[in-house]
Amino acid sequence: MSKVRVYEIAKKLNISTKEILDQLKEYGFDVHSHMSSLQDEEVKLIIDYYNQDKPKNQIIHEVNTTEKTEPPTELIIQQKEANFSKAPEVERRMPDLTHHKKSTKSKNKKKNKKAEKAEKAGNMGQQTNLGNDTMITEDDIKVIEIPASISVRDLADKMGIAAIEIIKCLMKKGKMATINQEIDFELASQVAEEFEVIVELEEEKDLLEEIFKEVEDKEEDLEARPPVVVVMGHVDHGKTSLLDAIRSTHVTSREAGGITQHIGASTVTLNGKKITFLDTPGHEAFTAMRMRGAQVTDIAILVVAADDGVMPQTIEAINHARAAGVEIIVAVNKMDKPGANPDRVKQELADQGLLVEDWGGDTICVPVSALKGEGLDTLLEMILLVAEMNDYKSNPNCKARGTIVEAQLDKGRGPVATVLVQRGTLKVGDPVVAGTAYGRIRAMVDDKGRQVKKAGPSTPVEILGLSEVPVAGDMFYVANSDKQARQAAEKVKAQGRLQILGQSQQKVSLDDLFNQIQEGQVKDLNIIVKADVQGSVEAVKQSLERLSNEEVRIRIIHGAVGAITESDLMLASASGAIIIGFNVRPDAATKAIADREEIDIRLYRVIYNAIEDIKAAMKGMLDPEFVEKVTGHIEIRQTFKVSGVGTVGGGYVLDGKVARHSGIRIVRDGIVVYEGKLASLKRFKDDVKEVNTGYECGVMFERFNDIKEGDIAEAFIMEEVPR
Structure with a gap:
């Protein structure tokens, strides 16, 4: 059932809000203030009461001669009897509006003179026609929207009165406040009522969305810019x-x-x-x-x-x-x-x-x-x-936004950032936010070392005035005010800069590929191929590109020989790509970055397996029963040739632990040179089941003797993972 507030119905009927409240209370309705909500039948009752067939002046005349009349909607009143138990005791009649009018007049000492004249003319102080369709309303209620918390200054501005008046009002209520102090919504609404202003809680806007949202420019606003x-x-x-x-x-x-x-x-x-x-x-x-x-x-x-x-x-x-x-x-x-x-x-x-x-x-x-x-x-x-x-082209006539090219802390000038304006015109004095940094631009210097007042699209300038050194690559935005810039930076800091600013690229993994295709999120599947030899790179590229279909196109965006590097991860993260490795491994630092950036790295030794995996992922049938888990790494520090036995490696466990039954692969300069099993694992002369981090051990590998100092032996187990 729809609800209407008291002040809204008063405004619609051009009736004093107080009069409406008194009338409702006379009927026994439970209303407390101008903000109380009325249900449909309550609204109908009031409208019927004030919109009878008789002209308004005639109604007033009858009221003034104390003629008793029955309310026109007795049926509705009977239906609402549960809500006003006083109904049988109260003589149901039109209230003495003359008396009510006098009490209202005595309360309102600052009545408009024209309204008083209207009152004498029997118009109840509601409206006076001054010609040219201008209507003066005695109870013309001002409605403003404010946030959950607002400063005294901002509230005064919205209400259109002097801030000192609000401070006086607060003092009367026992609240001492300065002009910049924040007060909550409840206290603000109490203050506003004193000045016959109604406040409503404004819809909370997403501050970051408001500042960072992409804006489409009209064609006529665009102008040529330098490349x-x-x-x-x-x-x-x-x-x-x-x-x-x-x-x-x-x-x-x-x-x-x-x-x-x-x-x-x-x-x-x-x-x-x-x-x-x-x-x-x-x-x-x-x-x-x-x-x-x-x-x-x-x-x-x-x-x-x-x-x-x-x-x-x-x-x-x-x-x-x-x-x-x-x-x-x-x-x-x-x-x-x-x-x-x-x-x-x-x-x-x-x-x-x-x-x-x-x-x-x-x-x-x-x-x-x-x-x-x-x-x-x-x-x-x-x-x-x-x-x-x-x-x-770009639009130069709007708020500026662009990219931080580089930034550093200068001893004499504080945080200094080189920015490239991409849209709008950046001016000295603009409040800006860049990631967790914010501030008002104090000065701008161009690439020739000259002080400039403004910079248009495709112009690089150095800016001073930020609160801290921003991160190169972050976008900067011009906010509406210093306060908004500060709030946005604090919100970015609270929510995590990467979460808000760095996740623009859709992350793709084979495990979730089918769902993303179905949702229409993936049109191109970008793949980076790294292998031990060029022949493998070419073979994989050709095999995978043939798998493209109507729903998803496979693009090999990079293919090269060598270990998986941080540069590959950067490209994968920026392009939403999957990395496929053949007989190559990422080192521990690279693997950690991949995990942090949620980059899917798939490692294979057989091309057919990679093709089958991607085929299955595209069809939504990827369901591996086992997944490889690396348990530890051994660094080979010495080698010994033992006649009749083979080559023994003297090793040191760098991390994790290595078990006798583990699978093992030897990685040399990022390239896998052997994958198989341990032939033996010893501590001194004793065979052991496992060796932990920080201990030395002797190792031999099944059917492999070409071990060298500096080799890394990676131990792994195949672990069943429920899907």
């Missing part, structure tokens, strides 16, 4: 040299006295158009920023040395850039060297799926020499061309 470029590639291929050469050519000596301040990002200008370069140390940092939800860059410059060609880190950089969905431009560096062979570089790039334009592909390839400054203008022109084709 944001990151330089990646293999170590020693000239990433830093290339950036330095671009800066020295295009940052003129006139600016800031020829001193370029390094702030982790820089802007260069060509033909009046700007390009922003981010100085990330490598693809790991680039992906780490993506892992925290920051999609920062538009274009990746892949630097490849003309005399060295495509190297393992080059391949990683390609795969990281592809996973991020950014445009790739290849800069073939060191063209001045005698051994430069750009055609070999192009061939190796083609092997990685990057076919350059010269060979009929669509990847832009520019030969450059950072040392001699050759080809730099052409490279910048190509960046501007790609930017023009992709039409990068």
Whole structure:
């Protein structure tokens, strides 16, 4: 049954709230204040009472001559008799409104003069028509919404009165309060009643959602912005040299006295158009920023040395850039060297799926020499061309948001952060929140070392005024006020920064793959393949990609030879990928990170098993009865050759415990070189069942003698896990 509050029905009928309350009490209704709720029949009773066929003035005349009348809805009153036991004792008649009017008048000393005139005219002080449809209402009740806790200042602002009046009112109630003191909702509503203001509890908004929510911009609000470029590639291929050469050519000596301040990002200008370069140390940092939800860059410059060609880190950089969905431009560096062979570089790039334009592909390839400054203008022109084709735009006329590129604690200036504005315009004085850091921007410095007042989209600036050093890769947002920024940062701290800001990417595991496919959460299953030899990588990639179907497409986003590394985990976390390893193992630190980031790592020795597992997961039938549990690790510190027996390893148990019946695998530089069983486990000359952490032992392996110092023997058992 719907409920209406007393003040709402009073407002609707243009009747004094007090009059309605008195009338309801006369009928025996249990009402306490203007906030009391009325049920349907109670509302109908009051409406019938005041909306009889007779004109209002006639009703008042009859009341003033003390004519007794029966309430028009006797039937309803009879139905409600249980609610007002006084009904038989009370003479059911219209109340003497003249007397009520006088008592109301005596209480209300600050009555409006026009309302008094209306009262004399017999209009009961309800409404007076002043012409031009303007109505003055004596009991025009103001309704405001306030939160569960509010400061005296904010309450005064909402009520439209001086804060000192509220402080006086609180003092009368025995509460001493300052202008900035918070009071609870109950006390605030008592104070508001004194000033004939009704307060309602406002709907609590999610503060973080309000600040962090994504906003769709209208097409007409968007304006062109400079492209944001990151330089990646293999170590020693000239990433830093290339950036330095671009800066020295295009940052003129006139600016800031020829001193370029390094702030982790820089802007260069060509033909009046700007390009922003981010100085990330490598693809790991680039992906780490993506892992925290920051999609920062538009274009990746892949630097490849003309005399060295495509190297393992080059391949990683390609795969990281592809996973991020950014445009790739290849800069073939060191063209001045005698051994430069750009055609070999192009061939190796083609092997990685990057076919350059010269060979009929669509990847832009520019030969450059950072040392001699050759080809730099052409490279910048190509960046501007790609930017023009992709039409990068942003809305500069809104609250700013962007990414923390880097941050540190400066002895003289306090927490300093380099930020890249991605949307809106950041201004000095803006209250910002970045993760658990917050504050009002005291000063901004551009990449040339100049103080600036504002920064638009794709502009890197250094900001001062934060409460603490934020984390590189976190997003920053402009709040409505200092208070809101502080509250948001405290809420982020309370709930956990990673939980709120870092989990933008859907976590995928084979165990739950089928459910996620059914819910429509997974369209692409990203997989990273690591193996002991290149042949295995290619075989796995081809086999798995064939499993794609209408519901889910399998994408191998990275495949390489070697152990599973932290860089692989970063890529997996940022891309929501599963890692599949063949004859390779992650070390203890990498495994710990994988567990913390909830990255699914699957280790196999047979390709067929991996294919079957993913097939079964896609069909929702993955149901392994046993799971491997690593129990401990032995480091081989010495080896002894015993004639007629074989090679014995003198080992030390690094962690856990190793049992005689455990399965065992030997890992050398991240590669599994043996998997089998222990032939013997000894402490000194005695055979033992198990050896614990911190003890030395002698070990032999079944049908394997090629053990070397530094090998790690990993003990494991197969444990049944109920699903």
